[in-house]
Amino acid sequence: NAGVTQTPKFQVLKTGQSMTLQCAQDMNHEYMSWYRQDPGMGLRLIHYSVGAGITDQGEVPNGYNVSRSTTEDFPLRLLSAAPSQTSVYFCASSPTTWGGGQETQYFGPGTRLLVL
Amino acid sequence: KQEVTQIPAALSVPEGENLVLNCSFTDSAIYNLQWFRQDPGKGLTSLLLIQSSQREQTSGRLNASLDKSSGRSTLYIAASQPGDSATYLCAVCPTGNQFYFGTGTSLTVIP
Secondary structure, eight states: OOOEEEEOSEEEEOTTOOEEEEEEESSOOSEEEEEEEETTTEEEEEEEEEETTEEEEOSOOTTEEEOOSSSSBOOEEESSOOGGGOEEEEEEEESSOOSSOSOOOEEOOOEEEEEO | OOOEEEEOSEEEEETTOOEEEEEEESOOOOSEEEEEEEOTTSOEEEEEEEETTOSEEEETTEEEEEETTTTEEEEEEOSOOGGGOEEEEEEEESSSSOOEEOOOEEEEEEO
């Protein structure tokens, strides 16, 4: 298993440009999520999905869109990039939704995004 | 909103020492708490997960405890090694679908 993969590893954007960060997992996990990590802020949840066709907002969803058409893929779209979106983005997955289960989250290696 | 705090922010110890990392959270209504390790420029690796009904979990030289009533968790690392150098993050899951992370403790183990 490749686990959770993310592309690209690094990206530079200009303000106002759009792009999609890709995330894929080959473990047949139902739950997938996107976080951003900023210095001094810890990881913050952007959006998450509990299965194909189902998504919901996390703590910091503004400026980002997601969709989940398949179990494997969970892309994150930046509609109009802003310097405040400069960050490291992590995708994660777990076998099922939480709710007291034994599940842990598996993280991808991250995408470093710089918005000029 | 759940707030998660980790103290200290950075810690440097000589090899072989036992050490404790602290995590506190503001809302005791959680499903579970998880400790992660993050190496520079890498993703997160899960170390230990403690369910809300549990008091502690152990894996090798690592032991994590959970006291929900006081909103605290500790990660105990025995006989530290240089390979333990990394940032350690704790995260709480209050709702079943969302994680709230602390800002981490950066650990350096000096040979």
